Amino acid sequence: MPAAFELTNVSVERSGKALLDDVTWTVAEGERWVVLGPNGAGKTTLLQVIGATMHPTRGTVRILGEKLGEVVVSELRTRIGHTSTKVADRIPPAESVQDAVLSAAHAVSGRWQEEYDEEDLARAQQMMGEWGVSALAGRTFGTLSEGERKRVLIARALMTDPELLLLDEPGAGLDLGAREDLLASLEVLAHADDSPVLVMVSHHVEEIPVGFTHVLLMRDGKVVAQGPLDTTLTADNLGTTFGQRIQLDREGGRFAARRAAYGRRANRSPETGETA
Numbered sequence: 001m002p003a004a005f006e007l008t009n010v011s012v013e014r015s016g017k018a019l020l021d022d023v024t025w026t027v028a029e030g031e032r033w034v035v036l037g038p039n040g041a042g043k044t045t046l047l048q049v050i051g052a053t054m055h056p057t058r059g060t061v062r063i064l065g066e067k068l069g070e071v072v073v074s075e076l077r078t079r080i081g082h083t084s085t086k087v088a089d090r091i092p093p094a095e096s097v098q099d100a101v102l103s104a105a106h107a108v109s110g111r112w113q114e115e116y117d118e119e120d121l122a123r124a125q126q127m128m129g130e131w132g133v134s135a136l137a138g139r140t141f142g143t144l145s146e147g148e149r150k151r152v153l154i155a156r157a158l159m160t161d162p163e164l165l166l167l168d169e170p171g172a173g174l175d176l177g178a179r180e181d182l183l184a185s186l187e188v189l190a191h192a193d194d195s196p197v198l199v200m201v202s203h204h205v206e207e208i209p210v211g212f213t214h215v216l217l218m219r220d221g222k223v224v225a226q227g228p229l230d231t232t233l234t235a236d237n238l239g240t241t242f243g244q245r246i247q248l249d250r251e252g253g254r255f256a257a258r259r260a261a262y263g264r265r266a267n268r269s270p271e272t273g274e275t276a
């Protein structure tokens with residue numbers, strides 16, 4: 001499989017602080033990754049580098065066959081869908097949901113005088129349908145609940161049929177039902193053959209949709225571990241990432257984690273549930 005993106009010895013420094021510290025990471029087409037780590041680990045910074053909205057201080061970044069520093073980033077960004085609170089903040093509260101999705105076709109956050117054709121409108125309506133927000137098409141973005149907003153942002157991110165989709169904490173702020181609904185939709189996306197490469201940032205293993213294939217664990221700007229979910233998402237690796245002894249359980253492809261009880265062995269087999 002060709003690489004969707006490739007980071008080699010990437011560091012990002014700001015105000016003398018290493019936000020990313022020597023990160024090397026390759027993601028191939030067809031893979032679905034989750035990036036986990038505590039607050040301040042550098043997850044959002046990492047997504048900004050992959051989304052071509054931040055340049056590294058050191059190292060090499062290749063995204064969708066293009067090398068950062070040698071490519072017109074505005075063109076590269078049209079091939080990448082990105083959802084985050086920053087993207088949400090750029091959408092005017094008075095923008096209709098339909099225009100919030102449609103305007104992605106011109107990579108603008110507020111519809112103004114751009115021209116949209118029938119194809120654009122059909123695509124926006126299809127995306128709103130697939131993400132369950134068609135009934136909200138006429139509502140203003142500023143009046144949406146957090147769960148509705150998250151779905152509209154994903155519909156918008158998929159509007160341009162991107163090759164790479166970056167989801168920064170899509171489950172944050174959602175109630176149990178809204179989270180489970182979103183996970184079910186992401187599970188469908190993860191299993192679809194024509195889906196883009198997916199990279200999702202989260203704080204919680206409970207938010208990993210079934211169908212995701214790989215995990216990257218971060219702490220203090222560094223990679224703690226990376227690789228296939230089955231072998232890399234272990235209690236030991238989570239413990240190192242979050243600085244605690246962790247008990248990890250897995251059932252039906254979903255994960256659950258909590259602090260390990262004192263004296264208990266933290267490593268529980270994800271397959272059998274038995275402690276090792």
Ligand SMILES: Nc1ncnc2c1ncn2[C@@H]1O[C@H](COP(=O)(O)OP(=O)(O)OP(=O)(O)O)[C@@H](O)[C@H]1O
Nearest residue numbers: 014015017019037038039040041042043044045046
């Ligand atoms: N411009 C900057 N100057 C200095 N420090 C910064 C700058 N931008 C971010 N940071 C710091 O870099 C660290 C990594 O930030 P980042 O937002 O990438 O972490 P994160 O893992 O996404 O955190 P969270 O889970 O809380 O969203 C944080 O400690 C943050 O305060």
